[in-house]
Amino acid sequence: MRPSPPSLFTVLSLSVLVTACGGGKGDKSPDIVAPACTVLRVTPEASVTAGFIDPSVTLDYTAATAGACDDFKLVDKTQATVPTTVVASSEWANPNGGVAGSRTIEPRQTLQPDTAYGLQLNGKAVSVFSIGQQRRGALDGEVADLPVEFGGLTGSSRIARSQINDLISVLVEDYARGNPVTAAVLKPLLRHELPHIASPNAAFDAQVKRVRYRSIDASGAPITLSGLLVYPVPSAGGPPVDYNGRPVVIGQRGAESNESDAPSSGRNAMVLIGLGAAGKGHIYFTPDLIGKGDTAASPQAFLIAADTAAHTVDMLSAVNEYFMQVHRAQPGKDLRMIGPSQGAFSAMASIPHLARQTTIRLVSTGDGPFEIRRTLDSSLRAAAGEPRDEYSDKADLSRIPDYLGRTLAALRDYQHLSYDPKTVFGADGQVLPAFLADYRAGKLSGLTPHLLLNSLASGSQRYDLPLAEFRMFHNSKDSLIPARNTEDMIARLKTEGQRVASVERGDCREDSLLVKTLLEFSHSKSLPHTICLPFQIDDFIGRLPSS
Template identity: 25%
Template sequence: MSTSTSARSGTRYRGGRRAQAAVLCCGLLLSAPAVATAATPAAAHAQAQYEERGRGTLVSSEKLYTLATPQAVAAELGAAGFQDDTVRHGVVAYRLVYRTVDAHGRPITASGLFVLPLNSPGRLQAVSFAHGTGSHKDDSPSMQRAKFVSAPVIAHAAAGAAAVAPDYLGMGKGPGLHPWMDIDSETTASLDMLRAARAFAPRTGHALKREVMVTGFSQGASAALGLGRALEAGADRWFRLGALAPVSGAYDFGGIELSALLEGRLEPKSSVLYAAYTLVAFNRLHHIYDSPREVFRAPYDSTVEALFDGAHTGEQLMRGTPGTVDELLTEHGRELLTHPTGPLAKALRATDAVCTDWAPRAPVRLYMSTGDEQAVTENTEHCQAALLRNGVDAPVVDLGEVDYHGSRHLGSNVAATSSIVRWFGGLRQQ
């Protein structure tokens, strides 16, 4: 199903042109923390050498499919429920596996989708797309075709860009578990995927330009902001941020979003899954509870953690969790999310800093959908206000009451894709 004409024509902007104010700057964490073995100068030097020389190194490439004509691309996008109004090229899609670092700074591999336009040789501008939350390793761009997570990547390539989409750590062909909503590792995985794409592109007769257009949806909206922040801080010697277009993010995850979840303002089942994933994923990195029974009620205390192992599907998560947050959480579990303290509070502050601790110099637009049932729109208002305090007047693009399989949240990704493709394309022509 594609977005209706009335929804597209109802798209409206809030905010204005980017303020011509002095750019504020602050210290940024541009890579994951050093591992425990990096305590000596020699070990620290070895780790720095790995990050300089190893990160982004291409491990393998695999051609996945070719859509030889614009008509074939249009059919692919239509099968996923996306519009085809920006298609100008056929495309060829590859899966890249590359070296990066995990959430603790240790060497690991990850995968991603790289899609190129056909009959468009030479230097191309890269577009980095960060996808939304998935539970199974296959819920990632390089593992699916004609699906929700791969369609935006194909759409950008079909408009003439080199489209790059990290699967994230622990997703796709990456080993281990996915560190959900961990901005640092989402940033390193995204940046190193760009580096791998740049290394691979000459094999196809292409080269990537310096400026990168960055976008992402839902979880990927925060990941996109993290990547944009790193690029503007000079995290890579080649790539620079060209423009930034996050969609329907939970930018104040530890405040606005968790409050909405616990107050029943989100769709009930989404609230259950996000509450469970928050506790499980953050505990794996930050040790916020000793035993699942502290935060999850029986019988879920013995089953919920295993559901988020990357091998269970969304349908299995739906069947394996209760219908309400009150059935899932103990009093302590609810209190932990209501008033985070200690390691969880610290981790959430890092997650929520994507809009507050920097001032993008590149153009920014924030996309959202009225009545979003998963990421309440106050998140976008919060992000816009935070950027404005730092001197950046980022317009909000209200996509209206869009729908995708009964979800306005998912609908925002569909509606935003064509809009962002056109905006990025216009900027490329300037």
């Protein structure tokens, strides 16, 4: 069946799309395309010619007043409205006036293959695209065995129960890096202070696999992503494993360069959480996310909420498809998530999407950047000479170039922020004084709505998760992501209108002998930001029920 020719509304809307989806010049926002609304980004974009038959459709916008952009809909080639469901919707008060907002919708039924569709905002076209024949989350090729190469685990894709019950030795070897003195000091400390990692009570062996699946790129077009899958298999002499109804655990990785080992490499520390979860009977996976693994040549959606959520929920679909195809089984709906740093952000960004398909039981976050706008704003103002506040009082301002560069690049590639690195950074990689002066003077206010769209602690998104426990860890001395981020996220989850089972601050054991020892052995700038991680993982494994 050939694609339908463009309709009249398709042709007439192309001129609108030039400004609506392409961004503005300099610091200016795109032109207004609907009464009181300015489109920052919409996906699928007009460049998509063979999109998914079950697309995730997202609109990012600014408006003069709250609710002004609620009339966002999917239409067919006759301009008839296609029934959709709102997956996620949030608005933020812009300190410069008005609001920023993001809304994700999905069609209630599969769209017609090889057909043109459009997106309308307040009755005006903001995108037109064509549907192909692919589904989101479909497996792409074989789910292959993945040899683990981490710590003392080398060369096998099947990890024995006895090895899982000695994960503390694997962790020691990773920390010690071959130094026997360091290993001798750390091992008794880790055994004492991380009892659940030291004795996870694994009842199963674990099978480690690499998954390739279909998800979206920056435009909303199909792309193949990769990820890690770890699941329980019978130990020697043990009974077979029934995967029907098995609970699921999602691990979300922290911030990493495109070139570093992805979770799907088998050399990333996220595999340890997977082994602990699989040993206790859970199906575990970690998406590489775009820019890692199979897509290492692509820009990362660093702290971009909508894309991170899409990549995660699509991998859940792929994992379910694998168990149905290979094991004729349907994993259960119970879901638990854990993520440090960027992974904490990824976990929270994914919740509205995952909650439609699962029952979220536990969310563990560590040192999460939940309030991106205020964190970056405070650090930039401090670097420009203003007094520090609670968002920058412990900040290591020498780390601004790396964090700012990652953030601006992602906003350019995924939210159409007009960004030229030469106007921000000098030849030495440092932030230009002129940029800081302009920011302090309010001349770069066009950046603010882009940051707000990914500031999870301050939006209006409602969390209706009556069975979900939140355990939120954050080192009070974190010099990269201030602990105020987690304090604000906890406060957000406790506000009126939110419904969760519990929200607690996790114990990072900052005065423990283990923390003092790690600080003594390492002089890494990143350590204050990551030192909660072993306690977070230990707490999480201890809270996983054996099944």
